[in-house]
Amino acid sequence: MEKKITILPGDGIGPEVVASAVEVLQAIETRFGHKFELDYALIGGAAIDAENNPLPEETIAKCEASDAVLLGAVGGPKWDNNPSHLRPEKGLLQIRKHFDLFANLRPVAAIPSLLDASPLKREVAENVDLLIVRELTGGLYFGEPRVLTDEHAVDTLAYTRKEIERIVDTAFNLARVRRGKLCSVDKANVLDSSKLWRQIVEEKKAQYPDVEVEHNLVDSVAMKLITNPAHYDVVVTENMFGDILSDEASVITGSLGTLPSASMRSDNFGLYEPVHGSAPDIAGQEKANPAATILSAAMLLKYSFGLNEEAAEIERAVNAVFEKGLFTGDLAKTGSRVLSTSEWTKEVLAEI
């Protein structure tokens, strides 16, 4: 298979973890006989420094000409006092909106050799395998009108039928190829946008008879996600609820350094990035855990290219390295050996 991938390293540890993921992609190319053409471009602080623009036209053009995008992370103290249009995070919001990446997928699965890193009891965390599907381009974060005066502030939670239908369809289709369970999260006892959301999920049920559906209110799900996370398979929800619940769910398995994500639209194009940020505190020191970005590259192969076997091979290799008790500093137990970013990456490459 021949495919084009735009690589956006970004800031802080972004370039380090992306370099690891690129090596893994190259190992997959060799082993499975594919050709991935990689094209590098600027985003975030790196783009502000070079072009005075967090998302230059040239970056958009390169992404448009490719089949998928792999991103590291953006941001850092250097740009913290910039005006809002010159903030690195602006580049990230703009790229999601420009490409209409409405479906944010965040899988959270227990890794047996990492269970000690979870703040939850082993028996609560050990069978967790869930996928949060967060609506990413609508809802409260994008609603109009917005008003802010000294006396009055307004944000609007608005959804159209079309916006809800496409995210709900995405979630049903994912549930279907997983364990066939869908939990739709809303606040239908209070919000009209949630009533429409729930009504559409009910209408759609008939099209997916193989999927078991439950509705949950966001406040009670916030509790159950921690007390009984293994209950959940696919969880679908609006933008802000998904933002909060996915951060909550990310602690179940214990480390930010292992969590990947995908942001998709209706075709197979997608943007893949680790859940963590640019970690300026450890940048440039070979301390970053590249697992989240390597696993994001696996999601890229699976969701954008349909290369399921190749994606599974990356996941297997990452887990095998953990099983051997080989960890970067964020996961290593006190007194045990700490691998650098490139040492840990070499272990994964050796597995593949």
Ligand code: NAI
């Ligand atoms: P962060 O996720 O960058 O770091 C939080 C903590 O986790 C730090 O102690 C960091 O060292 C550690 N950490 C994160 N990723 C790690 C990895 N792969 N391996 C080992 N340790 C890791 O979040 P923080 O500190 O709140 O934000 C730092 C910068 O990143 C800010 O400028 C923020 O705006 C930006 N950010 C960017 C995101 C993105 O590009 N998608 C997402 C979140 C934050």
Ligand code: MG
């Ligand atoms: Mg968030």
